[in-house]
Amino acid sequence: MASPHVSVLNLHGRQGRWRELAAHYRLLLLDGAFRPDTFVFPVLLRHCPDIYLGEAVHADAAKRGLAGGADPFVSAALVEMYCRCAGALSGAARQAFDEIPTPATVTWNAAISSFFRAGRCDCARSLFDRMPCRNGVTWSAVVAGYTQNGQGREALLVFKKMVEELGSARSSGPTPHSVAGVLSACVHLWDVSFAMQVHGYAAKVSRYVEDDDFVGSVLLDAYGKCGRVAMARQVFDSMSHKNVVAWSSLMASFVREDNPSEAMGLFREMIWAGAAPNEVTLTTALSACAHLPSMTAGKELHAYLFRRRGENPDIFVSSALIFMYGKCRALDCARSVFEKDRDLLCRSVTPLWNTMVSGYVANGRADDAWLMIRSMCRLSSGGAAPNSITLAIILPLCATSSLLPLGKETHCYAVRNGFDRELLVGNSLLDMYCKCGEISSARSQFELMPEKNRISWTTLIDGYGMHGGAAEAISLFQRMVAEQRVNPDPITFVALISAxxxxxxxxEGLRFFKEMKESHGVLPTAQVCASMVDLLARAGRIEEAKEFMSTMPATPGASAWGALLGACRIHGEVADAESTLQHLLALEPEGTGFRTLLSNIYAERGMLDQVAKLRTAMAGEGVVKKRGYSWVETRNTSF
DNA sequence: TGCCGGACGC
Structure with missing residues (x-):
């Protein structure tokens, strides 16, 4: 008669209330008729919060003759508990598994998943290889396990192995779980062609994509995340039942590809279709309003939220709301949402503070951002501890205003709290030191980083380029290529060619451009082409630059023409400057900087009549040049 | 009555 007790214990466990769970268990023990059995111990083990309590439960189970492999379910739960509570350091989990005389398939599967969750891919793999009889759950557990541990390539290999062993018979072929799992791996790897193969294979042997809304939503998400929104839309349209995840995911894809109005159109379509948006959908819709940006649509959503939830905010939604108001330059509205929801949310609300700070940063209100940071640090007055995201928001502020002392103070905070070892913070510190001109500090920061990605390398290459260190930039690039840990992307080549x-x-620049395509398989973007135009024109090879622009793979944009105009100024090429300006004005009619540049060219050549004519024309069109300003700091006050 | 999969912010 264990079932009613198990339900109560499970209920407490699912709500994370171990103390109540343990109290209920002790109460049950007082009843002489109660015998803890093979159903009770897995519940206790699954929910116990730490290794000490876990060992106590283990001892209790042993006392009642249920441990040591006597019961397969208890043994599986012991493996899970040791993996979860002792992590990668303990052999206890492995020992608990080895004690089971003949594990059932579910026991193998549970143990494999537990090892993956603890990050012990090696243990999970050795169990998988030793398993006498695998089922569909086994394959999907291994595919998901590798994906969750960042080993997407391994997940793909296991999926391929599964297809080979099971063939493509519907009865024994891929399960929806394994298809969904391998698609997540494709997203991690950004491997859209494998996702397409999985799609084709699934379509051949099943109707998962159309009939299983879970598989459909994972597939459309994979296409969307790999930049294939049109294909995502096709999958969405083919799904017979569109669940809320499918709607939200497609909306998010539109926002990501900078098409927020399409995302809002989809949101309206969803409401008309009678589907119910949840917190994630609303967060995505708010993000679309922020990208438009549309205060009207954002306010409508705010009102909708208020009617729907009353006074119960959700951290994601509140954060999105603050972000939306910040993007609409309505910082007072953002601040009032922040003040109210910060008080209503009882949990740690650092993300809310971060969003508010980033709103001030994005609107150029550096002083308000710093005031918030200072009050965050005063936890006694209702602040929240700054985390690594906070640091990534404020470090660029130290860089743009060249507030090196504040940057160093932030660096110290990062070191004291262990955030400096995180990639995001490490890259932000690197960028800050580069922009503040402390290139040697940037170099030591780079060398100290335990993990580097493409952004780290590119940032430092760009930093050397900005400070005239082309030789260092080139040798750093060569080291990046030689180490083969990360591949260069178009941005890396922009930094290198600019250097x-x-x-x-x-x-050298011409050679790197050639190598980019031939040796690294990187296709030239408009930005790379603009840096090539700059390379040639700045060196006075204006004709070659123009020739390059007429043959370059991307259509010349404002940055390429701008580079040409800048070079015309250096080399006093008035006629070229005039024709270049016409191209620029066609692309950006509002641009005032380019016209000012041309007027400077006239002025430097003593062509004062032309200067006057141009200035009059600008005034006639109502074009006003933004006033330039510089930033000076003395005794902690900025001017 | 236990094993595997999804969308959002800074």
Whole structure:
């Protein structure tokens, strides 16, 4: 008669209330008729919060003759508990598994998943390889396990192995779980062609994509995240039942590809279709309003939220609301949402503070951002501890205003709290030191980083380029290629070619452009082409730059023409400057900087009539040049 | 009555 007790214990466990669970268990023990059995111990083990209590439960189970492999379910739960509570350091989990004389398939599966959750891919794999009889759950557990541990390539290999062993018979073929799992791996790897293969394979052997809304939503999410929104839309349209995840995911894809109005259109379509949006959908819709940006649509959503939830805010939704108001330059509205929801949310609300700070940063209100940071640190007055995201928001502020002392103070905070070892913070520190001109500090920060990605390398290459260190930039790039841990992307080449450009190393720049396509498989973007135009034109090879622009793979944009105009100024090429300006004005009619640049070219050549004509024309069109300003700091006050 | 999969913010 264990079932009613198990339900009560499970209820407490699912709500994370171990103390109540343990109290209920002790109460049950007082009843002489109660015998803890094979159903009770797994519940106790699954929910116990730490290794000490876990060992106590283990001892209790042993006393009642249920441990040591006597019961397969208890043994599986012991494996799970030791993995969860002792993590990667304990052999107890492995020992608990080895004690089971003949594990059932579910026991193998549970143990494999537990090892993956503890990050012990090696143990999970050795169990998988030793398993006498695998089922569909086994394969999907291994695919998901590798994906969750960041080993997407391994997940793909296991999926391929599964297809080979099971064939494509519907009865024994891929389960919906394994298809969904491998698609997550494709997203991690950004491997859209494998996702397409999985799609084709699933379509051949089943109707999962159309009939299983879970698989459909994972597939459309994979396409969306890999930048194939049109394909995501096709999958969405083919789904016979569109669940809330499918709607939200497609909306998010539109926002990601900078098409927020399409996302809002989809949101309205969803409401008309009678589907109910949840917190995630609303967060995504708010994000679309922020990207438009549309205060009207955002306010409508705010009103809808208020009617719907009353006074119960959700941290994601509140954060999105603050972000939306910040993007609409309505910082007072953002601040009032922040003040109210910060008090209503009883949990840690650091993300809310972060969003508010980033709103001030995005609107150029650096002083307000710093005031918030200071009050965050005063936890006694209702602040929240700054985390690594906070640091990534404020470090660029130290860089743009060249507030090096504040940057260093932030660096110290990061070191004291262990955030400096995180990639995001490490890259932000690197960028801050580069922009503040402390290139040697940037270098030591780079060398100290335990983990580096493409952004780390590119940031430092760009930093050397900005400070005339083309030789260091080139040797750093060569080291990046030699180490083969990360691949360069178009941005890396922009940094590298710009470094060559600033030092007049035209031939090297041309060589890197050639290598980019031929050796690294990186396709030139508009930005890369603009840096090539800059390279040639800045060195006075204006004709070659123009020739490059007429043959370059991307259509020349404002940055390419702007680079040409800048070079015309250096080399006093008035006629070229005039024709270049016409192209720029066609692309950006509102641009005032370019016209000012041309007027400076006239002025430097003594062509004062032309200067006057241009200035009059600008005034006639109502074009006003933004006033430039510089930033000075003395005794902690900025001017 | 236990094993595997999904969407959102800073």
């Amino acid at each position: 060559c450009s600033h030092c007049g190393l035209v031939e």
